[in-house]
Amino acid sequence: MIISMRLHATREEIDEVCEQVKHFGYKVHSIEGEERVVIGVVGVGDVTACMESIEAMPQVEKVVRISAPYKFVSREFRKEKTRIKVNGTEIGGDEFVVMAGPCSVESEKQIMQAAEAVAKAGAKLLRGGAFKPRTSPYDFQGMEEEGLKGWRSSPK
Numbered sequence: 001m002i003i004s005m006r007l008h009a010t011r012e013e014i015d016e017v018c019e020q021v022k023h024f025g026y027k028v029h030s031i032e033g034e035e036r037v038v039i040g041v042v043g044v045g046d047v048t049a050c051m052e053s054i055e056a057m058p059q060v061e062k063v064v065r066i067s068a069p070y071k072f073v074s075r076e077f078r079k080e081k082t083r084i085k086v087n088g089t090e091i092g093g094d095e096f097v098v099m100a101g102p103c104s105v106e107s108e109k110q111i112m113q114a115a116e117a118v119a120k121a122g123a124k125l126l127r128g129g130a131f132k133p134r135t136s137p138y139d140f141q142g143m144e145e146e147g148l149k150g151w152r153s154s155p156k
Contacts, residue, residue, distance in 0.1 A: 001040075001063055002039070003063050005017065005037040005038070005061060009036075010059075017054060018030065020057070028040070087125075098122065101126045
């Protein structure tokens with residue numbers, strides 16, 4: 001990311017920003033002009049938290065991300081397609097794969113009916129959440145642990 005400091009930022013203000021960036025585990029490369037300082041930030045990982053922290057500092061004019069937020073899964077980082085096999089079905093290959101099912105699994109009857117409908121419609125994979133998070137991190141929809149008991153993939 002690139003950090004552009006406000007005009008005529010003091011040495012203390014610049015150092016404070018650099019220390020904050022280092023706190024997040026990144027390296028800084030400062031470019032000092034006549035009126036403005038630009039700080040280049042280098043490192044591995046998602047810089048979102050660092051960016052938000054730096055943007056909130058009054059001596060900072062602008063922060064710009066220079067790489068994709070998920071660069072390790074982006075086309076910049078990896079040119080070839082990711083292919084995953086699930087019970088004999090390849091996702092990410094040449095064939096378009098449809099996965100369908102309920103957002104949250106509320107009963108065995110519901111998921112079995114959904115499985116039949118999904119298969120009949122031509123989808124290759126069934127999905128459904130046993131733990132569907134809601135607004136609170138302690139509140140879930142779905143069958144939770146009960147929905148995971150005895151689970152196995154069905155034969156073809």
